Amino acid sequence: MELNFKKSYKFAFKSSAYITLFFLGVFLLYHFFIAPLHLIFVFGFAFCLALFSFFLIQYRVETFIYKRVKKIYDDVSLLENTSFRNQPITTDMETLTKEVQKFARDKKLEIETLKIREEYRREFLGNISHELKTPLFTVQGYLLTLLDGAMEDKTIRKKYLQRADKGVERLIYIVKDLDMITKLETGDIHLEVSRFDIVEVVQNVFDLLEMKASKKKITLSFDAKYAKPIWVLADQEKIQQVVTNLVVNSIKYGNEGGTTEVGIEDLVNDRLIVRVTDNGEGIKKQYIGRLFERFYRVDKSGARSEGGSGLGLAIVKHIIEGHNEKIYVESQFGVGSEFSFTLEKTE
Ligand SMILES: Nc1ncnc2c1ncn2[C@@H]1O[C@H](COP(=O)(O)OP(=O)(O)OP(=O)(O)O)[C@@H](O)[C@H]1O
Ligand SMILES: [Mg+2]
Structure with missing residues (x-):
């Protein structure tokens, strides 16, 4: 994965400054209390030490933190491709924490909306089956009665078949409305x-x-x-x-x-x-x-x-x-x- 890398030098700078100050202190104490030293040598050494430790620490931090931070980014971007990919990776923990917190907040919101939608869907399905049940059972009732012998009687036969037909008509009406409302609710509304x-x-x-x-x-x-x-x-x-x-x-x-x-x-x-x-x-x-x-x-x-x-x-x-x-x-x-x-x- 190609990611750009936003560097932070604060850590290496401070650490190398502390090391340098420590050694400078030791040398100066030696210089004043034990035996005089060449001050050019002391400051030259301090300068080299500062430079060396700065680069060493920066390098170590980068490889160490970068590896871990990158893993976090990779893990997180497994879940969310878009929001993390385009941002530079940082070794700055504050930014990372903020980003992860924002990510968690977004996810929480997303999960909540999904839950609401799920509830909505369940309710919708429940309503549909409830609406379909009544006419279906009516139709079934008339057909079963006919099969049980009512069809022998000519007048009853006609009456029951007409009632069953009414039930089917009602079913068609409901299904048509359902079809319409689903299209409208999914934004599938095409206006001519x-x-x-x-x-x-x-x-x-x-x-x-x-x-x-x-x-x-x-x-x-x-x-x-x-x-x-x-x-x-x-x-x-x-x-x-x-x-x-x-x-x-x-x-x-x-x-x-x-x-x-x-x-x-x-x-x-x-x-x-x-x-x-x-x-x-x-x-x-x-x-x-x-x-x-x-x-x-x-x-x-x-x-x-x-x-x-x-x-x-x-x-x-x-x-x-x-x-x-x-x-x-x-x-x-x-x-x-x-x-x-x-x-x-x-x-
Ligand atoms: N003109 C009206 N006068 C009194 N109540 C009404 C009127 N129009 C609608 N309603 C009330 O609003 C409710 C919802 O109306 P809606 O048209 O959405 O459903 P419906 O008529 O019950 O069923 P459907 O139209 O799907 O066959 C109705 O059940 C009824 O109680
Ligand atoms: Mg109505």
Whole structure:
């Protein structure tokens, strides 16, 4: 390994100075108290001694410490290639200690983040298997009952197969959402930005969800008449997904006979805001902060008829933030909710 070597001469200099002073002292004592010596000889000797011991000590220190320090560097750089390689090796213990301490601190931080990530991963896996279990067992239940003899009865056969199919549909829906959220969370979000009419996108979503809404007698409408197209710059498919998730929620958590209204308003010169407002069950204040976490549901008991996996709003948030836009929520328990997000306007 090619490493540059930062030298420190302090040690050799001090050691040789002490040796020299000692011998100089001895000679001078001899000179004054026993027999006079040639002072030129005394100082000449001291000078040579200083020079010789300096180089000898420096050499010995370098080979001795260098070997050990290099080993430490090698050991440490086994773990961490990048941070140590480029620094000069030093025989200066203070620098080395500082570097090793910094290394240890960095490692500790790294281990902590890894631990958090591991926890996150475990929780994610736990949530996934939990979400998949319910529909899987439903499907299995119907199939087993059919195999146990229920398939002899024609009407039951059809009914059970339809229910099993519903379960499979639910599984597909969850897997699709999981796929989407994993892609979004690994930063795999690829935006295909284009110019499109946001009014048309909202109308599309209304058309697609009309059936679902009419089952709860919920009306889907705009807050005003939007006769002209409103052009925005964004990924059309993903924004349609955002609007869909928000409108589906407004239906799922809306009251029978309620309304869902979408409004589009100018915000600042190049931004507009899309609002999805319902007069449904609303959300208590203490839950609002966590709505956008994945797998988060206000009512986890599954007691209510509208089950979900709690991924919808997490996906919405990722998509909107992927566009560098903002999402807001306002809600009053028992009164209704409003989810809104910004978009970039264009001509
Ligand atoms: N319009 C709304 N009115 C009342 N509560 C809502 C509304 N939208 C969302 N929530 C609450 O926020 C929670 C999280 O919503 P999110 O869309 O992320 O999950 P989900 O609808 O339960 O499941 P998924 O959308 O994955 O099928 C919901 O479980 C619900 O309790
Ligand atoms: Mg939802």
